[in-house]
Amino acid sequence: MDKADLLIMGHVTGVHGLKGYIKVKSHAASSNTFDSGVRIFVGPSVSRGKWHTIVKTASHKKGLRMLLADVDINAAQTLVGMDIFIPRADLPDLDDDTYYWNDLIGMTVNDINQGVLGTIEHVMATGSNDVFVVTGGTREVLVPSLAHVVLSVDLESRTMTVDLPEGL
Known part of the structure; x- marks a missing residue:
């Protein structure tokens, strides 16, 4: 996949609990963007980071709480401050006069x-x-x-x- 086709859709703001949940400030209009099974790219930029698969997502205060398949509490702490990217092809088509x-x-x-x-x-x-x-x-x-x-x-x-x- 061409990393130029990745769009920033959120930001990791912290960790939650001991299982490795990350707290996410979402830029997506719909929480369905982060459904279970969705693959996301997490890193400081589209050129540096790692692919992860979402196991579970839930609303949490003003954001989301997200569990990733290969992330424990130690790995979750290293993701704080990172951006979350999703391939443009995995996002829904937009209405007229609506833009990413x-x-x-x-x-x-x-x-x-x-x-x-x-x-x-x-x-x-x-x-x-x-x-x-x-x-x-x-x-x-x-x-x-x-x-x-x-x-x-x-x-x-x-x-x-x-x-x-x-x-x-």
Whole structure:
């Protein structure tokens, strides 16, 4: 498998219990992304890490608790801070006007009034809507992912056109 086809779908935030469960902050819209039997790649990047198979996943506070087939408590502790990647082919097709965060990172953001704001550095989930963190311009800009703000996204040209509300 080409590692360029891996998308980051979560982050290991800690361990839980003595059996080797890891605590995961999920970036997936559905917890089904991490069903039993799913193979995930865990590491600091797509170029370094290891494949694991999920044995069990359960909701846990604001995230997930996940048991991996070949991970005991000692191995689980070494995974803290690592990212979780899933092959794009294993993810569901998206609805129109819906994008994977990885496809938006690095995209140039243009405001219809202010011009180029910079590029999307990362995306934050806030509960009500995602927020694009745009850097590289004169200042950091937080762009809410709302239909009346994000006017268009062009994956081919890697540009997003926005109409920022006054004050942002």
